[in-house]
Amino acid sequence: MPVSVDERGAAVASIPAPTAAEKAVADALPIEVSAEAAQAAIDSVPLWFHTFSLNGGQFYTHGVARDHRYRLPFFPEDLSGRSVLDVGAFDGFYAFLAESRGASRVVAVDNEQYRDWVRARWGVELEGGEGFRTIARLLESDVEYRKLDAFELDELGERFDLILCFGILHRVENPLGLLSILRRRLESGGEVLLETYGVEDKSLEDAAAIHVCESGEVYARDDFVYWGFTGGSLDRLARIAGFAGATVLDAPMIDGHPRIICRLEAGAADADGSLVGAASGAEANGNG
Ligand SMILES: C[S@@+](CC[C@H](N)C(=O)[O-])C[C@H]1O[C@@H](n2cnc3c(N)ncnc32)[C@H](O)[C@@H]1O
Secondary structure, eight states: OOOOHHHHHHHHHTSOOOOHHHHHHHTTSEEOOOHHHHHHHHHTOSOOSSOOEETTTTEEOOOSOOOOGGGGGGSOSOOTTOEEEEESOTTOHHHHHHHHTTOSEEEEEEOOTHHHHHHHHHOOOOOSSHHHHHHHHHHTOOOEEEEOOGGGGGGGOOOEEEEEEESOGGGSSOHHHHHHHHHHTEEEEEEEEEEEEOOSOGGGGGGTOEEEOOTTSSSTTOOOOOEEEOHHHHHHHHHHTTEEEEEEEEOOEETTEEEEEEEEEEOSBOTTSOBSSTTHHHHHOTTO
């Protein structure tokens, strides 16, 4: 149920100030601006998802995303000369981080579905993209932002060396379809860094199972978290989608939530990215 007007102020006031964990992640992308510019930037956005470090760490945006420290060890230190696509970028922290680490081209896309989620959970009306634009201006960034659904990524008409798919696979109705699209957008020799919701019940790993979440089970007033993935299920889905497989990098519990991060490497696919391995099982089994 959406928050009422009376609950709205309380909901926003309940967003905690960034912890040392969130600051540590934000500090990987220091944004050197004056105190005045930092405060004006913070005030200009009604709700932040990512925590950004401004003015030598004197100011931080109060991002609602919690502890992302587990992601950073797997984020490449040097992206010189590589192209990067950030899918479901929200305020764009990881797209800007990729640019700061030398990526030659960075594209950030989001369908801005988060506007519904932010309205339902905090009663805040976002126009879409304001956090991204604010940080892009401060950084004088060349990251290209596109309001685009992940299922329309083929419209970009280009491939990328690194695709970031953080916090979105569990939010789409067709995760296998999304992985197939990511595979088509990947340069040969490229990789997808995938982070998503995991499972608490580790015995599900034995069956490569996917947990189906109840509405609101994961986050209050958030009806868009559908799946919790095991490493085994991601590996099988990745192979069907034409990747070589999924290598699990970490599967931590964060703030009471199971998360999983893995690397998907480009596998066998023909020159236009269409799959060569996916059909073989179906051909061998005529029973459908
Ligand atoms: C939980 S946020 C994650 C933000 C960021 N990637 C991170 O992990 O820090 C999920 C983001 O994915 C976006 N999103 C959800 N479904 C999408 C879709 N089908 N196409 C593009 N973006 C989508 C949402 O609008 C939101 O910005």
